[in-house]
Amino acid sequence: MSGFQSPRGLRDIREPDASAFAWAEEHAWSAALAAGYARIQLPVAEDSALFERAIGGTSDVVTKELYRLAVRSEESTPLALRPEVTAGVVRAYLQHGMRSEPQPVRLVTVAELFRHDRPQKGRYRQFTQFDIEAIGDAGSGIDIEVIELGTAYLRSVGLRDIEVHLNSVGCPTCRPGYLVVLAKHFAAVADRLSPVDQARLEENPLRLLDSKDEVAVAHAKGAPRFVEHLCADCAEHDRAVREGLSIAGVTVVDAPHLVRGLDYYTKTAWEYLLPGEQGQQGALGGGGRYDGLVELLGGPATPGVGFAIGIDRVVLALQERGLTPAPQRPPAVVVCGIEPGSVGMRIAIASELRASGVSARADVSTRKIGKQLESAVRDTAIAVIIVEPDGSLSLRDLAAGSQAEPGARAMVVSAAAQLARTQGGQ
């Protein structure tokens, strides 16, 4: 052991997990690209102030989970590793004048994010999100499009039983009024609330709906529902989203207690959940509308919606259900030989096979042929080419156990490729 370990919450992803990750990410890209979303790659770090402004300076994500980079000189701007992607996307939208493109601007990315949280299963300090953003359209239609896209993605990877929990968190017009009503409701039991919940009653009553504490949970059941205190505009938006989703075939679970952690959400808010799962692993992702964010970041008033789905959690869910895709299979053809001088030729032949679309590798050792065959067999290779001392090649069919007489290179290579193609498909 070297004495070094990966830092807390940061991990190595190896096979077979690595294949499952790649597979989940590929599905994410293609689901969004097929729907007309444009790829965008963003930097992993941004001006710290961008996150502070977007997410809210008092939020947990900013106050305790943000990785702030050491400042290297007086004039450099303080940077932070991204804890989420929406802020960066909005920054890019403004920086590149995307408001002069057809609206809404639809963007996708798969991003590594960093949050200094206490790690647990399904919760890491570096994690990957599939993120979709549609900026510049205030209509309910785009909400429906985005929500449906997320469900379609999750279903496409095999998570057919996911639930969409939906709520509306209002807007600056109606939220203050609702908070008052809500606070009044909980004030009745204020003295029985846990200390944490009492603080929430003061600072962010919405969070009380989300509490795990017995008293709060019990009292939350009879709490006034936000959907009944929405302003006319928000109420109509909510109605249209629900109706549209139903017609689009997305079944929705009404979730009056759903509140999202980031301050910038308005109106539509939702989460993708796995029924039966408790706690952390249950929430695969979530999203919402953020009509005030662009303006908050210094742009013109511009609406937006988006979601983020945790790839790490998708992979975990896949594994728990045995839906993990088959890992990459080893090369179909192995090129063996024992003379040290034939190594170059073995590599050239393997390369030639690959160029013709057949996976192949050379055995670059000088071990006995028996050992080389054994390792090829264990790797589930289909065929072996043996470079004979005189430079001629023998082709051995591992399934059949037969070996042809040594022949000329071109012939043997094409026969091997042929064999790999016909048997590889089975």
Place this chain on the structure above:
RNA sequence: GUGGCCAUCGUUCAAUGGUUAGGACCGCGGUUUGUGGAGCCGCAGAUGAGGGUUCAAUUCCCUCUGGCCACCCCA
């Protein structure tokens, strides 16, 4: 960030306040010398780190590191 449980070869298990910490799987090699996943034989490989108690610590205590669970929060 708070509280709790945990930590032995790459993996999975075992053992002990006292000689060389044991097995299985995996890997590598041998099986009479260039042809197959078996069998047999062999090799390599661990007490996470640092302190303390003790004649003696992998074992008991402390700190750190890392994992897991709950909370917090979120993906």
